[in-house]
Amino acid sequence: MAITKNKGRQGVISAWVDIAFGDVPTTATAYTAVDLPVGAIVVGGDLVVDTAWDTGTTATLSVGDASSAARYLGATSVKSTGRTALVPTGFVTTATQPAISVTTVISGTATTVGAARLRVDYIVRKRAAFSQG
Numbered sequence: 001m002a003i004t005k006n007k008g009r010q011g012v013i014s015a016w017v018d019i020a021f022g023d024v025p026t027t028a029t030a031y032t033a034v035d036l037p038v039g040a041i042v043v044g045g046d047l048v049v050d051t052a053w054d055t056g057t058t059a060t061l062s063v064g065d066a067s068s069a070a071r072y073l074g075a076t077s078v079k080s081t082g083r084t085a086l087v088p089t090g091f092v093t094t095a096t097q098p099a100i101s102v103t104t105v106i107s108g109t110a111t112t113v114g115a116a117r118l119r120v121d122y123i124v125r126k127r128a129a130f131s132q133g
Helices: none
Strands: 013-020 030-035 040-051 058-064 073-077 082-085 099-107 115-124
Touching (some): 099 115
Antiparallel strands (some): 030 099, 040 115, 058 073
């Protein structure tokens, strides 16, 4: 049997959000960061820490969704500046899991500074901006 080719083409869509330490104040709580349409598939992205969290002991951030808090990025330290790439999994968003969330784990002294930017690159199944062929 031959493969039925899909002639539809689309560009990768990027969504981003700035996250400050005060936006995610409660440890081990998932905060919705980026809404995606049903049928979206994350194909890339990153977490860039611009200002390191200044807590005394631990400051990590995970990126996931309602079913898996670390689907795209496991607990990653935000105590130093830098970039960490998201790990695409092939998961297709559903009506009950349409959003990307971030979860922080903070311990030690209270955080007074910290800022990051989350970028999520995705495509949407059955969407086409133009055709090829």
